[in-house]
Amino acid sequence: MSERNTEPEIEVEKAVERIRKGDVAAFEVIVRHFERPLRAWLATQSAPGVDVDDVAQRSFIAAYTRLDDYASGTNFGAWLFTIARYQLKTETTRIRRVADYQNRYAPDLLQQELDRRDSSLPAVQAERLECLKKCLEQMESRLRRYITWRYDEGIPLEEMAERSDRSIAAVKKQLWQLRRRLHECVESRLAEDGGVL
């Protein structure tokens, strides 16, 4: 094991050894450590229609069943993300087999751009998620309510327009501005924290 390994990484390596000795419960350490970065990475790399949780679960289960293939002390996270990358590719291929998928759900060019971004470190998306949480906390409540309505409550645009006494077009525009603003906030925080971009 490398001397540079952090404490959580050491815990992960210990858990791997325990699982190999038959302690199945130790796999919880691995799931807890990687679920957030893995789901965040999958969410940002996958096309609409891909069930992120499902692919994440399949990646964990594949890692568990193939644990003997992992070379202890190398980099469990990188190994797990490689498995996840293949799982995502399989799922994307399956969805593409549905004849009219491209027309309904995703522009090809977006997928190409996401694939290009795939080369960035997977852990960056977990950092982005943390920054996003902080940016949201900072946002004025009158603006944050649009994000809460849209993402937490999942209410339709018509109802958002009624609640805010604005037109649907104005609500759409507001959501667009908020997404742009949050993106800028996240990138600026990442730069301040020295995050990898």
Next chain:
Amino acid sequence: MSDEQRFVDLWNDFLEGELDGTRMAELQTLLAKDDALLKTAADTYQLHRLLGILSDEQNTGRDEFVQRTLGKLPVEQHAFVDGIMRRVAPECPRETNQVDRASRWGQYVVFASLLLLLAGIAWQQFGRKPSIAKITGLSGSVYWTGNDGQVEDDISVGMEVGGGTLEGAAPDSWAELTFLDGSKVTLSGKSMLTFSQQGQKELHLREGNITANVEPQPPNLPMLIHTRSAMLEVLGTRFNVEAELSSTMLNVNEGKVRIRKLNDNKAVEVVANHWVVASADRQLEPILVPDGVPRWRSQIELGPDGTFGKWIPADQGSAARLEAIPFVFSPPGKGNELVTVYVAALPVSQGERQPVVVRESSRFRVQGKRRKACQVFFGFQVNDAEGRFAGKFLGVLPLEPNATGKFECEIPLTQFGLDPSVELYKDQLPKTPDGLIVASCWCVTIDESAGLEINEAELIPEGMVP
């Protein structure tokens, strides 16, 4: 309006799931000619997805994901045996001075059972997966993916299968699966079902429809059915499940089924002749299944939900329509030969629609357009009152050549015959669709340049006019 403003409009609608096919093409064009717009699109898309993850964490918590993942790990041999031993322990007291013959025999039986179980496990781990079910009915394009991940499209009735995934690729796909205990699960239409049996039967319905007739299951090991929005527990009953992206519909024909919504963990028991829809935006309230109606009219203008084809919204002078799209499949018994047909399909008695009952004296009316004169087939699938597959029927639309390409025609039920793809089962299926429930209907052509589009389809009972 500048390209950038137009992009903002289209991209907003894309993120809100409101972009139709025509505007998607426009969006593709804008993205193709401006890298900066593409970067903005990807930035906001990734942010949009991260907001979704944050929301999930807030609503369901991260623990739930961890527990669900751990619950799906394959059962290890020693853990499995420990579980069995814990169950048999009360019947095999260890501290007895006088072991009578009966209890000794009991121990032998338990020991023999364990040996058999271990042999089964060894078989699972080192050999081919033992079968847990058999394919007992098949029609249309159906794929099988076993645990080794190999996709097979050349499957046949009688094939024994271990855990894996059955996928109905087309609107007329149908497959029946019979488990070793006699429980039957039927998959129909564009559907995807993954199943396994490790102690208890576990099904994952990713999309589409299943009908199940489940034999009594052990009280502590109910059959579990997972969809994206709900989980069902079944101890033995007859029911149908229809899974869409964000909702699950359960229709119980006999007995009762417990359904739990995943978003708020609320559960309810649904009894015979009731249905319920589980979705994040509504209450989980079972209602009495409504009586069947003899008349049905498609409502293509309302959107593409449940259809198969390219949905085109109404524009100047043209009504909303469904364009036939290519579907490639390998006909059974034809080796690697591939056939392409062009299909547009519509749901009839699906979702919360009232069951539509067809009568021998009914007729279908179809309105649409084709670019050139060619044969257009019209087919429909029927189920019985309990949702079980009851056959597919096929006819040829009586179309006259027309310079504009537009057509409107009627085809009486008497002009339909059994679909050739279910010929094998003709002795087990009803001879006519009379009195059965129409599940879906479709138009098919084998002519690539036909440009077939459907504006409207209607089932009209005797004595009524369109």
